[in-house]
Amino acid sequence: MVFYYFCVDFNLKNRKLVVCHGSLYGAFFLKDNVLNEKIISNFKNKFVINKEQGLYLKYYIRGNPDTCMIDYHWNFLIFNYLVKNLYLEKTMWNLSTFGGAYSSMGDYLNNFAETAGKLSIAQYLIAKQMNDETLMARCKLFFCLSLAQRKHVKLAYHIIKEEYKKAKVSNNEFIIDCARGTLAKIKSLLIIKKKINLKCC
Numbered sequence: 001m002v003f004y005y006f007c008v009d010f011n012l013k014n015r016k017l018v019v020c021h022g023s024l025y026g027a028f029f030l031k032d033n034v035l036n037e038k039i040i041s042n043f044k045n046k047f048v049i050n051k052e053q054g055l056y057l058k059y060y061i062r063g064n065p066d067t068c069m070i071d072y073h074w075n076f077l078i079f080n081y082l083v084k085n086l087y088l089e090k091t092m093w094n095l096s097t098f099g100g101a102y103s104s105m106g107d108y109l110n111n112f113a114e115t116a117g118k119l120s121i122a123q124y125l126i127a128k129q130m131n132d133e134t135l136m137a138r139c140k141l142f143f144c145l146s147l148a149q150r151k152h153v154k155l156a157y158h159i160i161k162e163e164y165k166k167a168k169v170s171n172n173e174f175i176i177d178c179a180r181g182t183l184a185k186i187k188s189l190l191i192i193k194k195k196i197n198l199k200c201c
Contacts, residue, residue, distance in 0.1 A: 092126050092130075092135070096123065099119040099142060102115045102116035102119060103145060106149040106150075107189060110149070113146050113149035116146045117143055117147065120140075120143040120146060123135075123139045133170075137178070138175070138178055140163055141159075141175075141182045144157075147159075148186040153186065157183075157186075160179050164176065164180075167179060
């Protein structure tokens with residue numbers, strides 16, 4: 001069991017006691033300065049402590065510090081989280097496989113492009129559950145390709161532009177490259193369709 005005791009500005013009137021049951025995780029993060037700063041920052045946010053105020057921490061560890069108790073409650077939470085995310089990830093890549101197949105046919109047939117768009121929306125909803133911003137942005141770009149295939153080019157350009165701006169702000173090089181790739185694909189698609197129309201005429 002680990003007790004976290006801290007008081008603000010060394011004023012005993014403002015002292016607060018936080019108790020954490022389970023493994024000795026709290027003792028381990030003391031070795032890492034970066035983790036230490038994050039824990040202190042979380043404490044300040046949780047208990048509405050101003051950044052200007054000082055923070056004094058004390059740790060009381062019961063039991064043998066060389067032996068960690070099994071935290072069954074935490075294990076249950078992590079296990080459920082892991083199983084859920086593995087299932088979501090598996091579903092995501094299955095949809096991605098089907099989406100790629102339908103999207104490749106969407107260059108020629110409208111109903112395939114529409115199905116590819118629906119699969120992109122399903123992927124976006126899963127990415128949202130996973131709280132993965134990068135994956136959500138990729139799903140939007142997949143949907144843009146479906147829009148362009150169905151002649152909604154202006155809307156597709158608008159979404160790509162928005163995702164590109166967000167990626168620039170967050171310095172996400174991967175999404176920047178994905179946005180450029182999607183734009184290049186749409187431009188090549190338009191050129192191919194123009195050539196087909198000219199041949200038909």
